[in-house]
Amino acid sequence: DTAVSQTPKYLVTQMGNDKSIxxxxxxxxxxxxxxxxxxxxxxKIMFSYNNKELIINETVPxxxxxxxxxxxxxxxxxxxxxxxxxxxxxxxxxxxxxxYGYTFGSGTRLTVV
Amino acid sequence: LAKTTQPIxxxxxxxxxxxxxxxxxxxxxxxxITWYQQFPSQGPRFIIQGYKTKVTNEVASLFIxxxxxxxxxxxxxxxxxxxxxxxxxxxxxxxxxxxxxxxxGQGTELSVKP
Numbered sequence: 001d002t003a004v005s006q007t008p009k010y011l012v013t014q015m016g017n018d019k020s021i022x023x024x025x026x027x028x029x030x031x032x033x034x035x036x037x038x039x040x041x042x043x044k045i046m047f048s049y050n051n052k053e054l055i056i057n058e059t060v061p062x063x064x065x066x067x068x069x070x071x072x073x074x075x076x077x078x079x080x081x082x083x084x085x086x087x088x089x090x091x092x093x094x095x096x097x098x099x100y101g102y103t104f105g106s107g108t109r110l111t112v113v
Numbered sequence: 114l115a116k117t118t119q120p121i122x123x124x125x126x127x128x129x130x131x132x133x134x135x136x137x138x139x140x141x142x143x144x145x146i147t148w149y150q151q152f153p154s155q156g157p158r159f160i161i162q163g164y165k166t167k168v169t170n171e172v173a174s175l176f177i178x179x180x181x182x183x184x185x186x187x188x189x190x191x192x193x194x195x196x197x198x199x200x201x202x203x204x205x206x207x208x209x210x211x212x213x214x215x216x217x218g219q220g221t222e223l224s225v226k227p
Contacts, residue, residue, distance in 0.1 A: 004156075035217075041198060043157070043217035090156045101147055104156025 006105040023091030032074035033092040135201030
């Protein structure tokens with residue numbers, strides 16, 4: 001009954017590879033996000049989708065491409081992985097009519113070697 | 114979006130009350146104050162939100178003075194399991210309701226010792 005689930009939880013890959021992280025929420029929320037948390041614990045927003053429409057696209061390399069097949073799913077595809085992409089990536093969702101803020105997934109720890 | 118300043122770290126002992134203060138001098142009229150908690154290896158979790166005065170729930174209390182330029186998260190009788198990073202966020206509710214974003218600062222790393 002996990003509210004926001006991400007897969008995989010851990011991902012170790014070599015430089016130059018392409019990888020995807022999947023996110024699903026069963027809360028009926030209409031907005032989903034991708035956040036990146038670096039080694040210094042700063043959480044930075046990357047993308048936001050509202051009802052499958054891209055709302056926020058922060059200054060992120062175009063190697064990162066989000067895709068939202070429906071409002072319950074938001075996947076993140078990363079091309080040509082670099083060492084600096086190593087971080088924990090969090091998916092989150094919320095309802096634009098609610099007041100309870102974000103619900104975050106448990107994160108995907110990406111390590112590029 | 115209003116910038117927030119909070120202590121980088123705090124130490125406490127089990128059973129004590131912990132107060133974490135957040136400064137947000139340029140808070141706007143429409144802004145709400147929200148606190149999140151992040152345990153190691155987990156995503157942040159909403160714990161409390163307020164606009165003014167005092168808000169209390171089963172987890173914490175939030176005190177907001179009349180000028181709203183700061184706020185204090187109060188955790189009563191902390192336990193080891195309260196060890197986490199606590200983030201103070203200030204956001205325009207209108208942006209919030211339109212799919213906007215909240216900016217996370219560095220947070221306060223609370224360490225509770227036995």
